[in-house]
Amino acid sequence: MEEYYFLFFLAFVWMIFAAICDFKTREIPNWGNFSLIAVALAYRAFYSISKNETMFFVYGLIGTLFFIGFGFLFYYGRAFAGGDAKLLMALGAVLPFESYTDYFFIGLGFIFILFMVGALYSLIYSTFLIRGKKGFAKTFEKKIGNKKLLVYGFLIAGIFAGIWFFYSADVFFGFYLFILGLMPLFYFYAKTVDEMCMIKLTQPGDLREGDWIVRDIKTGKGVIKNRVDGLSKNEIQLLKKIGKKVLIRDGLPFAISFLMAFMVFVFLFLRYGFSFLPVF
Structure with a gap:
């Protein structure tokens, strides 16, 4: 496990830099993301040669390619901006893959953590954006429209299912069901925030x-x-x-979500090792 400490430190430094740039300029420099890939793979190659562990480099290389696929998927799905997608790609060279099944457990596990942390961060950040926005509640209600039964049905079912599994000792599954129940509500909330706060007329x-x-x-x-x-x-x-003048869709400075999600991931990994991953 010790061979990953340098990679974790490296990723923390790069992501702090990315988060600062994202807050200041709403951009993450390409050279920052690509240099993280280069340095991480160079370290893996050096370690593999010195310790005669070829797979340490191979797993990192495949992890990079695996996350490049996810990066393109989220970019062309308009979930991530270009800088965020490239930062995700770079993390493929950092995450602790030690077998081919880890691409499923670790890869999807980290992405799950990223989206959960990102959703919480976006929710908190957006509350500051909507302050003073008149008519937000009315627009939100209008967005839901005739889908109230679906939205609130999911919410109530998620709450009850979450409570049931929480008390039946399957805490993780209960948490997942609760989050699933919130998804339709969060979707319409995000659409309302996008329409009222993220679209701006720009010179x-x-x-x-x-x-x-x-x-x-x-x-x-x-x-x-x-x-x-x-x-x-x-x-x-x-x-x-x-x-x-042009109407553009602005985005949240999302790089901080990568940093926070990575902190959660590393804490769980150092605390429980690979044993925590199958819960994802």
Whole structure:
């Protein structure tokens, strides 16, 4: 287990840097994410050679490829921005894979922790965003619309099932069911926050490469498409030239969620070793 301590320390340093950049500029530098992959794999290669443990490097390399797949999945699914997706890819070189089954337990286990921590962080962060926003409750209710039975049915079922399994000693499964019951409610809450707090009219001079536009933009003879990879440098230059304000979808500074999720993961790993992973 000691061979992972340096990798954990490395990831903590990189993620602290990423979180600071994300809060300040809403961007995570590409060189930061790619250098984490390079340094982590270089350490694995050096350790593998010095200790004659080839699989330590191989598992890290496969882990990187495995998480690159997840990164693309979440990026093109618009769950993560580009910097967040690349940070996830980089963590594939860091996580303690020691067998092929670990890609399922550790990989999905970490992603589960990340989404749980991310959901809690987003909920807390969004409460500050909606303060003073008139009509939030009305918009939230409108978003739910005729799906109240589904939303509140899931919520009540999740609460009762969670309590049942909690008292039957299957605490983890009870917790999962409770979280599952909250999902529809959280989905409509997130949609309302997105509509009321995350969409803003932006001057062309304030646009950044990769910004997500809300809808297609007509520019006289052409159209700038609402693409998953966001605005390009040339498109930003064109918008500056015609002086057109743009509705963009801003995101939360999410890198801090990676740091907090990794702290939870490392605590569980150091406390319980690999034995805690099958609960995921």
